[in-house]
Amino acid sequence: MSEQSAGALDEPIRVLTAKVGLDGHDRGVKIISRALRDAGMEVIYSGLHRTPEEIVATAIQEDVDVIGLSILSGAHMTLLPRILQLLKEREVLDRFIVVGGGVIPDDDVEVLKKMGVSDILGQDTAPDYVAVRIRELVSDRGPRA
Numbered sequence: 001m002s003e004q005s006a007g008a009l010d011e012p013i014r015v016l017t018a019k020v021g022l023d024g025h026d027r028g029v030k031i032i033s034r035a036l037r038d039a040g041m042e043v044i045y046s047g048l049h050r051t052p053e054e055i056v057a058t059a060i061q062e063d064v065d066v067i068g069l070s071i072l073s074g075a076h077m078t079l080l081p082r083i084l085q086l087l088k089e090r091e092v093l094d095r096f097i098v099v100g101g102g103v104i105p106d107d108d109v110e111v112l113k114k115m116g117v118s119d120i121l122g123q124d125t126a127p128d129y130v131a132v133r134i135r136e137l138v139s140d141r142g143p144r145a
C-alpha cells in the first residue's frame, strides 16, 4: 500500500498478527487472524518463531496500521517492551497501534499499557470483539500523518 492510501480511514485496516520467540501456541492467533479478515481487514500473519526485529521490519515494510502480538509463553514482559523499544529506535512508534493477546496476567497488562501498548485482549475475548476494538483504536487514532 502506498503512503498516500494508508492515511485514509475508508481504506481497509491492515493488521500484522504475530508470534514471537519460542511460543508455539498458534490456535488463538489463527482464530483472531481469521476473525479480523472476516471483518474486512487485511491481515498478514507472521507465522511462528519470529524475532522482535523481524516483526518490526515486517510492520514497516507492509505498512500496517496495527501490530497484534499473541503471546502465551510467559515472555510478554520481555518481548513486548523489546518491540516497543525497536519501534522507538526506528522513530516509528507513533506510526503503529500495538495490541496484545494471549495469556497475560492483569498486573502485567497495566504495566504494558503504561509502556505504550494500546490494549491487551486476553483469554476468553470473543474474536468478534477483537475486530470491534481494533476498529475503535484505529478510529481514535484518526488518519495517519
Ligand code: B12
Binding pocket: 017, 022, 023, 024, 025, 026, 027, 028, 029, 031, 032, 067, 068, 069, 070, 071, 072, 073, 074, 075, 099, 100, 101, 102, 103, 120, 121, 122, 123, 124, 125, 126, 127, 130
Ligand atoms: C492448547 C495448549 C497447548 C497446545 C498448543 C497447540 C497450538 N498449536 O496452539 C500444546 C499441547 C502444543 C501446548 C504446548 C505447551 N504448552 Co500449552 N496450553 C494450551 C492451552 C491449554 C490452551 C491454549 C489455547 O489454544 N487456547 C485457545 C485459544 C483460542 O485462546 P488464546 O490463544 O488465549 O487466544 C485468545 C485470546 O488470548 C486472544 N488472543 C490471542 N492472540 C491474540 C492476538 C491479538 C493481536 C489479540 C488482540 C488477541 C489475541 O484472542 C483469542 C480468542 O479469545 C493453554 C491454557 C490456557 N487456558 O490458555 C496452555 C498454556 C498456554 N500452555 C502452557 C505451557 C507451559 C505449555 C508448554 C511449555 C508445556 C510443556 N512443558 O511442554 C508447551 C509449549 C509448546 C510451545 N512450543 O510453545 C502454559 C503457559 C504458561 C505461561 N504462559 O506462563 C499454559 C497457560 C497452561 C498453564 N496453565 O500452565 N499447549
